[in-house]
Amino acid sequence: MSTWRVRDAHAHDLEGIVRLWERSRAAGIEPVYALAEVLTSASEDIAVVAAVGDQIVGAAVGRRAHNQAWVVFHGVDDSWHGQGVGPALLAALETRVAHAGPTTLSALVPTAQTHLEAFRDAGFAEKKAVRYLERRLPVQRAEMALLAELGGRVLPRGLWDGVAGMRREKDLIEKRLVLPLAEPSLAERYGVAPPRAVVMFGPPGTGKTTFAKAIASRLEWSFVEVFPSRLAADPAGLAGALRDTFHRIAELEHAVVLIDEVEEIASHRRGDPPSPLQGVTNELLKIIPAFRERPDRLLVCATNFIRSLDSAFLRHGRFDYVIPIGLPDAEARRAIWTRFIPPAAASAVDSDALVHASEGFTPADIEFAARRASQAALEAAVRTGIAGHGDDAGGGAGTGPTAGVGPTTGDYLAAIAATRATVSEDVAAEFAEDTEGFGRV
Structure with missing residues (x-):
């Protein structure tokens, strides 16, 4: 030998x-x-x-x-x-x-x-009284440099649980997207093909980007957001930059990729001669099938204007689901308000009144109104030299047992009245029509 x-x-x-x-x-x-x-x-x-x-x-x-x-x-x-x-x-x-x-x-x-x-x-001694615990880091060191080049990141755990309310959307996304991707062997046993690409549509501010990030956090996958407006400045042109970006994304082991406001590069192709963006749309239509061939990745295309998307873009085979993300219902609004009301003030705030008054608000609208109320209450407390407001609906200063605990019902109602809803009644009605016409869940 x-x-x-x-x-x-x-x-x-x-x-x-x-x-x-x-x-x-x-x-x-x-x-x-x-x-x-x-x-x-x-x-x-x-x-x-x-x-x-x-x-x-x-x-x-x-x-x-x-x-x-x-x-x-x-x-x-x-x-x-x-x-x-x-x-x-x-x-x-x-x-x-x-x-x-x-x-x-x-x-x-x-x-x-x-x-x-x-x-x-070699002199090693076996240690019996030892328990081995491990946690696999979702992104290895060799991937971090590429992820940084792409402008991506590893999101903190817990974002999924942080999505307040929106139970219908969360249940749907949990079952259709997260479960098959998190348990691919189980999905294969039941003949379920894990999704590779989805469209999320709905009025502005309803949480489409938040859901995409929450999915990445829930799966513990890398998150990469592709910004067409930034790629347009690339010397290779928007189509070339888009192609190069997805080639590099293919090197990541696991990834959730978000293209927000996808209508910028996938709108209806029309006109003679063709518009410059038609070449970009054609490139994207080529990229999606190649993206779908790789496991452990999900493309999320988000849009506020699903009616403007090219019909070829939405056809079966490119996207597994077309998911509507609408305005939060009463239960969801209550959960969102709970996130922003300080615990010390919660018992003195009439949450039913806030939920009713904020009907038609997006999650972003509620957050804005809540922060506005907190800021106004803080400024009033400093201005008047007292610890805080009382719990009267009018929001005036008080000296009772609830004084000094934070914003009151009146503060919140005043902030709601001063906040213009992002989604008008006409837009909400259009979304209901789009849910029937385009939704595919």
């Missing part, structure tokens, strides 16, 4: 490390660290390989973390077990780690792994 030797890993050795990692999975042993983590550490931290000529028969990859280092991967080709390759790799890894300063070299191995002699021979 040929002689093996241990050496530092080089870039061309990564293929051999991938092969060893994949063989461990094929043997029914799920590695503790994902392949992306192993390859990142092999490229940027410490890695050694056992080679026979050009063939990689073993590898050990380490990662330094302050005064501790971890064995991220240790694998030996089955035909080379018992030849001393495993302990030699760990010893070489330890030597290289020691120069970096860590005082401990630790290893996590799957419970199904039986070849532990290499670790024991």
Whole structure:
């Protein structure tokens, strides 16, 4: 049998490390660290390989973390077990780690792994009274630079729960979009194809962008918003910039992509000669099918004017669902108001009056009125030199038990009266017609 030797890993050795990692999975042993983590550490931290000529028969990859280092991967080709390759790799890894300063070299191995002699021979002691907990970070380090170039980000967890009210829309989106995307194996078992692209339409300020962000937060996927107006300044032109942007998005592992005000680039194609934007619309119509071929991504196109979209853009096969996002009903308005009324003042505020007075308001309208009431109450308290207002409906100053707790019912009603609703009655009526004519859920 040929002689093996241990050496530092080089870039061309990564293929051999991938092969060893994949063989461990094929043997029914799920590695503790994902392949992306192993390859990142092999490229940027410490890695050694056992080679026979050009063939990689073993590898050990380490990662330094302050005064501790971890064995991220240790694998030996089955035909080379018992030849001393495993302990030699760990010893070489330890030597290289020691120069970096860590005082401990630790290893996590799957419970199904039986070849532990290499670790024991290398001086590792098994710690019994230890529980291993982990959380997989949704976006790996190698993706962060690309995400930053695209102007995307990883949104904080909890945005989904933060969407107040809108129960009908949330239930629909939870069932149609989130569930199949979050549980693809379960969806496949029932013959459900996870959605790849959807349109959300409705009056301005009803929360279409908020829902797109909440979906990304709920799935823990990267969020990228594409702004046609910004792409228009690209030297390649809007169509070329759009194509290049989606090529780069394809490199992300998971992503929710939002094109807001999509009517800017997907309006009805008409006119002879064709308008300059027709080429952009044609490009977008080509991009969507290619986007749909990749799993673990969702395109959300949002519009306030669904009637203006090109008929070819909305046809079956491009978008799985066309979802109306309308004005919040009474229950939703109550939930939204609850978010903005300070807890100390909540018991003194007549929420029924606020819900009734804000009928026809969008979530954005309610937020504006709530903040306006809070600001007015604060200014009045400072101006009059008292802690706050009383709880009378007129919003005058008071000295009773509720004085000083914050805005009153009167403050909120005054703010509502001074707030112009974003959506007029005519627009609301048009939306009801569009829901019947365009909605596809």
